Amino acid sequence: MIKIKEFGKFSAPILIFLISGLALGCSEERTYYPGNEILHPTKENIPDPNIVASDLNISGISNIPKHDLNVTFQELDENSLHATIGQSGNFSGVKIDNSSPLVNIADVVTDREGRIILLDDHLSKIFVYDRNGEIFQDLGGRGQGPGEFRSPVSLTLDNAGNLYVLHAGGIEIFSNENGHFSASSRIDIILNKVVDMCYMNGALYISGFTFSEVEHSGSDSDITSRYPIRVSSPIQIVDIHKKEITHSFGVIYKTAFGWPVFDASLSEKYLFCDEESDMLVTIFRNFPFLYGYTSSGELKWVSKMSDFRYLSITEKLSDGLPTLTGRATTDFYNQIYPFMGKKDSNVLFQIGYSINQVIEGHSRLADIIRNNNLPQFYTFSVNSVSGELAIMSHHKKEIRLINENVTITSPELINVLDFLYMDRSMLNIYNNIE
Numbered sequence: 074m075i076k077i078k079e080f081g082k083f084s085a086p087i088l089i090f091l092i093s094g095l096a097l098g099c100s101e102e103r104t105y106y107p108g109n110e111i112l113h114p115t116k117e118n119i120p121d122p123n124i125v126a127s128d129l130n131i132s133g134i135s136n137i138p139k140h141d142l143n144v145t146f147q148e149l150d151e152n153s154l155h156a157t158i159g160q161s162g163n164f165s166g167v168k169i170d171n172s173s174p175l176v177n178i179a180d181v182v183t184d185r186e187g188r189i190i191l192l193d194d195h196l197s198k199i200f201v202y203d204r205n206g207e208i209f210q211d212l213g214g215r216g217q218g219p220g221e222f223r224s225p226v227s228l229t230l231d232n233a234g235n236l237y238v239l240h241a242g243g244i245e246i247f248s249n250e251n252g253h254f255s256a257s258s259r260i261d262i263i264l265n266k267v268v269d270m271c272y273m274n275g276a277l278y279i280s281g282f283t284f285s286e287v288e289h290s291g292s293d294s295d296i297t298s299r300y301p302i303r304v305s306s307p308i309q310i311v312d313i314h315k316k317e318i319t320h321s322f323g324v325i326y327k328t329a330f331g332w333p334v335f336d337a338s339l340s341e342k343y344l345f346c347d348e349e350s351d352m353l354v355t356i357f358r359n360f361p362f363l364y365g366y367t368s369s370g371e372l373k374w375v376s377k378m379s380d381f382r383y384l385s386i387t388e389k390l391s392d393g394l395p396t397l398t399g400r401a402t403t404d405f406y407n408q409i410y411p412f413m414g415k416k417d418s419n420v421l422f423q424i425g426y427s428i429n430q431v432i433e434g435h436s437r438l439a440d441i442i443r444n445n446n447l448p449q450f451y452t453f454s455v456n457s458v459s460g461e462l463a464i465m466s467h468h469k470k471e472i473r474l475i476n477e478n479v480t481i482t483s484p485e486l487i488n489v490l491d492f493l494y495m496d497r498s499m500l501n502i503y504n505n506i507e
């Protein structure tokens with residue numbers, strides 16, 4: 074009989090270069106390659122082409138026909154700019170300008186009054202702005218008290234306009250009282266890793282994991298026997314009234330050596346809740362594999378993109394212990410960005426490019442950026458009901474949020490440092506004109 078107990082902070086004598094997640098596995102079988110270096114994703118984890126709803130080949134990405142949807146992707150230039158929030162170049166590690174309070178905008182949402190609510194994870198604070206970019210309210214701060222956060226990652230709103238903040242200490246709730254937010258309560262869920270969150274039909278959907286320790290088997294034949302732990306399913310449903318996890322689902326990516334910490338790292342994902350369709354759409358952070366679930370967790374479709382330029386993620390044994398390493402083997406590679414909105418049942422997301430930061434010399438980086446016409450952000454849609462993929466448009470800026478009223482972007486990455494560090498200290502606000 075296996076005994077399971079709560080497993081808090083985990084540490085073990087292994088070397089991890091932390092990777093921000095890959096793909097949901099399509100096979101329950103593990104493949105072992107003792108003594109060799111394994112490149113992810115492995116064949117066993119790539120969605121079977123016989124079951125995918127849509128497979129979009131993105132080689133020659135700029136020549137893919139555009140999807141004919143009634144979505145306004147206007148020119149995001151100075152002529153259509155309505156307001157700005159923050160100041161470009163204020164990101165962590167480069168310079169701090171005291172005239173702007175923002176350092177790294179990790180997430181942004183808009184409420185029913187049209188206000189812009191953003192999370193700065195560097196400051197562990199929430200800032201509320203009106204449509205003209207004037208600050209209305211700030212919330213939170215580092216700590217463990219009411220309305221405070223530990224390593225916040227995501228924001229969402231319920232249908233009553235209440236604000237939820239996902240962080241390492243749980244979920245902080247700010248009630249909306251006549252348009253003013255105030256800390257009201259906390260949902261104390263214990264997750265060892267949190268990634269993303271969205272709201273649908275009275276529940277919060279969390280991308281995150283819990284590790285549980287299991288009874289030692291008495292054998293030290295492999296890593297899972299020497300450090301016996303179990304990882305939860307990758308998606309948690311939290312009932313906002315009961316304030317507890319009511320269901321977990323999703324398949325864990327299976328790494329070659331079966332180490333649950335690595336399985337969890339390679340299963341991190343972004344989420345989008347489409348309440349109108351009663352569907353949850355997921356995409357993995359470094360692999361273009363998408364999955365559509367009903368609100369109860371039933372898998373409905375699987376889609377993927379082909380000819381994606383992957384970041385090289387390798388797994389191997391080093392001194393008898395498994396290691397997971399991420400490195401760029403080409404001058405630049407594709408990067409997947411969080412979901413940013415929807416039109417009808419079509420959920421929108423972007424794929425851009427990241428530079429190999431081990432390349433030496435700013436002049437070489439500048440040449441790569443110029444020769445490849447970087448940055449480029451390509452906007453795609455996935456139908457939440459059918460899984461059909463299509464390309465929508467491309468821009469020189471990352472779109473952080475789009476709805477019927479506004480398009481919100483990060484600043485254009487105009488120099489090498491901006492591109493390397495992905496400057497997220499400023500937002501541009503554009504009014505959408507149908």
